[in-house]
Amino acid sequence: MFEYCVDPSVLEGFRWLSCYLTTGKHFLFYWSFLTVLTLLAVTAPTALAFGFGGAMLARGPAPVSWLGKVYIMAVRGVPDIAFFLFFVIALDQGIEYLRHMVVCPDWTDPIRQGNDFIVCSDAKTPNNSADQIYHDVYGFFLAVFTYAIVFGAFAANVLFGAMQAVPRGQIETAEAYGMTPRQTFWRITVPQMWVYALPGLSNLWMVLIKATPLLFLLGIEDIVYWARELGGTKQAKFTDYPHGDWRLWYFLFLLVFYLAFTKVSEAVLDRVMARLTRGQGTLGGTA
Amino acid sequence: MSCTQTILDYGLRAIGIGERLLPRTDFTLCQQFTLIGSGLIWNVYFAVMALVVGFFLANAVAMGKASDRWWLRKLCEWFVLIFRGSPLFIQFFLAYFIFLRLKQAGILPFLTVAQWGALVVLILNTAAYSAEIFFGALKSVPKGEVEAAEAYGMTGWAKFRRIIWPTQMRLAWPAYTNEAIFLFHATTLVFFSGFPTWRQQGDALYYAQYFADKTFNPFVPYPILAFYFVVISVAVIGLFGLINRRLNRHLPQAQRPKLRYRPQIIR
Numbered sequence: 001m002f003e004y005c006v007d008p009s010v011l012e013g014f015r016w017l018s019c020y021l022t023t024g025k026h027f028l029f030y031w032s033f034l035t036v037l038t039l040l041a042v043t044a045p046t047a048l049a050f051g052f053g054g055a056m057l058a059r060g061p062a063p064v065s066w067l068g069k070v071y072i073m074a075v076r077g078v079p080d081i082a083f084f085l086f087f088v089i090a091l092d093q094g095i096e097y098l099r100h101m102v103v104c105p106d107w108t109d110p111i112r113q114g115n116d117f118i119v120c121s122d123a124k125t126p127n128n129s130a131d132q133i134y135h136d137v138y139g140f141f142l143a144v145f146t147y148a149i150v151f152g153a154f155a156a157n158v159l160f161g162a163m164q165a166v167p168r169g170q171i172e173t174a175e176a177y178g179m180t181p182r183q184t185f186w187r188i189t190v191p192q193m194w195v196y197a198l199p200g201l202s203n204l205w206m207v208l209i210k211a212t213p214l215l216f217l218l219g220i221e222d223i224v225y226w227a228r229e230l231g232g233t234k235q236a237k238f239t240d241y242p243h244g245d246w247r248l249w250y251f252l253f254l255l256v257f258y259l260a261f262t263k264v265s266e267a268v269l270d271r272v273m274a275r276l277t278r279g280q281g282t283l284g285g286t287a
Numbered sequence: 288m289s290c291t292q293t294i295l296d297y298g299l300r301a302i303g304i305g306e307r308l309l310p311r312t313d314f315t316l317c318q319q320f321t322l323i324g325s326g327l328i329w330n331v332y333f334a335v336m337a338l339v340v341g342f343f344l345a346n347a348v349a350m351g352k353a354s355d356r357w358w359l360r361k362l363c364e365w366f367v368l369i370f371r372g373s374p375l376f377i378q379f380f381l382a383y384f385i386f387l388r389l390k391q392a393g394i395l396p397f398l399t400v401a402q403w404g405a406l407v408v409l410i411l412n413t414a415a416y417s418a419e420i421f422f423g424a425l426k427s428v429p430k431g432e433v434e435a436a437e438a439y440g441m442t443g444w445a446k447f448r449r450i451i452w453p454t455q456m457r458l459a460w461p462a463y464t465n466e467a468i469f470l471f472h473a474t475t476l477v478f479f480s481g482f483p484t485w486r487q488q489g490d491a492l493y494y495a496q497y498f499a500d501k502t503f504n505p506f507v508p509y510p511i512l513a514f515y516f517v518v519i520s521v522a523v524i525g526l527f528g529l530i531n532r533r534l535n536r537h538l539p540q541a542q543r544p545k546l547r548y549r550p551q552i553i554r
Contacts, residue, residue, distance in 0.1 A: 085496060086509035093505075210374040217479060224380070231384075248384035255373050255381055262372040 020243075029226040033257070036212050036223055039144060044208065046148040048201075051155025058160050072156050087146045088218050143218045151208055158200035163189055165196040195276045202269040209261055213254075227251055290317040301325040301488050309487055309497065316507070319498050323511050326491035330519075332402070333474040333490075337409035338467055344410065345417035352422045363418070370415030375408075375473055376480055382408045383481030401482035409477075413470050417463060424459035425451070457534045461544055464527040468520050491515060 005019035020026075057068025166189050174184040216224035231247030296306040298321055310318050351363035370378065382405075386398040398404040428451055436450040475492040478484050484493060491512055498508040535543045 083509075085492075085499070086505045089499065089503075089505040213374045213376040216376075224376070227380075245384070245387070248381070248388060251377060251381040251384060254377050255369075258373040258377060259369065 025226075025230060028221075029223070029230055032221060032223045032226050035140070035220070036215065039140070039147070039212060039215065040208065042144050043147040043151065044205065046144060047151035047155050047208075050148050050152025051157075051159050054152060054156030055159035055163060058156065059163060068156065072153050072160070083150055084146060084214055084217060087149065088142050091142055091145060139218070139220055143215055143220055146218070147208070147211070151204060151211075154204055154207075155201065158197050158204065159193065161200070162193040162197035166192045195273075198269070198273055198276060202265075202273075205265060205269070206262060209258065209265065223254055223257075227254055290315075293317045294321050297321045298325055299328075301328050301490070301494075303486065303488055307486075311501070314498060314502055319508055319511055322494045322498075323491050323508060324515060326489055326494040327515055327519075329402075329477070329488075329490040330471060330474045333406060333409055333477060334467075334471045336406055337413050337470060337474075341410045341413035341417060341470075344414035345421055348414060348418035349421035349425055352418065353425055366411075367415045367418055370412050371419065375412055376476055378408055378412060379405065379476060379480030379482065399482075400485070401477055405477040405480075405482050409470070409474065412473070413466065416466055416469075420459050420462045420466060421455060423462075424455045427458055428454045453534070457544075460527070460531050460534055464524060464531070467523050467527060471519055471523065472516065 005022075054068050054071050058065050058072060060068065170188050170192060171184060174188045179187065213222070213224050215222040227250035228247060231245065231250035233245045234242050293315070294317075297310075297318065299305050300309075300322060302325075309322070348363045348366060351359050352367070354360050354363075383399070386395070386404045390396040390399050398407065432450055432454060433446070436446045441450065475490060478489045478493045487497075489497075495508040495512040499505045502508075531544070
């Protein structure tokens with residue numbers, strides 16, 4: 001990156017470090033932070049939308065409400081990261097299976113042959129001949145979808161509770177003004193529920209931040225992948241910047257990154273809470 | 288091969304007793320149930336040991352957070368912040384590399400093995416989460432009870448031991464039950480972080496993933512794993528419910544706090 005980096009073997013101290021930290025691979029490492037932030041930025045609204053849909057379903061009339069409640073219960077009841085490992089393969093196979101049915105209707109062989117899952121080559125998603133970038137985007141999409149489904153169920157639970165918490169008097173007033181149930185929901189319940197939902201949602205956001213390293217398990221080249229990759233011992237034969245086992249320092253950096261991120265989120269969410277409680281008839285709002 | 292034979296061969300596979308080779312072809316449902324169940328030994332080991340040791344440490348940290356000495360208070364606050372503010376996954380990785388360094392320097396070499404090193408991380412982690420629960424409970428011990436104790440002439444240790452601590456535990460218990468369940472779920476992360484498995488002696492998720500990779504069919508091993516964990520969660524709620532009943536045995540029936548299972552996924 002800098003001009004003096006041409007021959008790293010003669011560099012010392014700070015100059016060596018500045019060259020080392022600006023190699024191509026390190027830029028991939030810095031980019032992967034952006035991957036994580038993008039995942040958070042895309043997942044949070046998607047999960048919120050899933051949650052909103054789930055909560056609305058759960059409030060609906062009898063057969064519809066079961067659907068919402070089953071979604072909330074199923075995801076929250078199934079314990080843990082197993083869900084992350086399970087869902088990505090299940091989703092991948094589901095998509096390929098559906099495409100297989102559409103693209104190759106003449107295919108007669110069974111899809112599950114013993115230990116193999118075989119679909120016709122046209123149904124492979126993405127196609128084997130596709131560029132690497134499509135594989136990456138597809139993997140990222142699967143990850144976002146998995147996170148959104150899992151966290152959507154938790155958000156649905158929070159939003160469901162928040163909708164119930166809107167004071168009864170407000171709803172009755174709306175009815176007295178002759179609003180239809182739809183109008184009442186969109187004009188009264190939804191604007192007022194956020195203040196009740198925020199503590200739960202901010203807790204969920206903290207959990208979501210701390211769940212991002214699991215991207216690594218989903219096979220995405222995220223910060224954990226690069227920290228392991230770059231930190232490992234490098235021999236002089238293979239690289240211009242030989243060093244010992246530095247994974248400790250890379251992971252220490254990740255730890256500090258997450259701590260700082262959590263701290264900043266806490267401060268921002270406190271401000272949002274202060275803004276939302278303004279003028280509300282709660283303990284926090286009567287100022 | 289009959290199912291009894293499979294259970295004899297693989298029932299204790301996770302701790303190195305029985306058949307060395309894992310099944311490679313023709314996986315039966317019985318094999319999957321047995322091996323995943325045998326991996327559960329490790330999950331139970333990690334969770335129980337971490338809970339028992341972490342309980343005492345958490346009490347100490349909660350008291351430290353309420354201490355008058357500023358340096359002790361700051362120390363405990365930082366401890367809780369670091370372990371609650373960062374992902375457990377990263378903590379495992381970081382700890383493993385620290386232990387590796389220590390081993391190279393000849394200090395505590397056994398810590399690079401999962402059963403000790405990961406246990407240390409889990410103890411510290413659960414201690415931080417529980418300390419926050421216990422600290423919150425300590426803050427909400429009713430003033431009247433403490434004043435009544437003082438009126439009886441109790442001071443210092445006697446007041447804490449006989450009045451404050453029992454109430455604190457009573458208040459903290461429902462939240463602490465959830466913490467115990469999360470800890471069980473968190474134990475599945477051990478072999479997915481830096482800690483290596485030795486002779487394929489892994490935990491339940493390790494074997495579930497083994498089967499999922501080999502058969503390319505996630506729809507059998509993961510539901511089995513989920514089933515085992517639901518059973519464990521129910522068992523934990525049952526056990527902690529008994530303790531909860533004992534803690535609240537002096538209260539009128541209607542006032543007793545109920546345990547509510549509020550699952551959280553990842554820490």
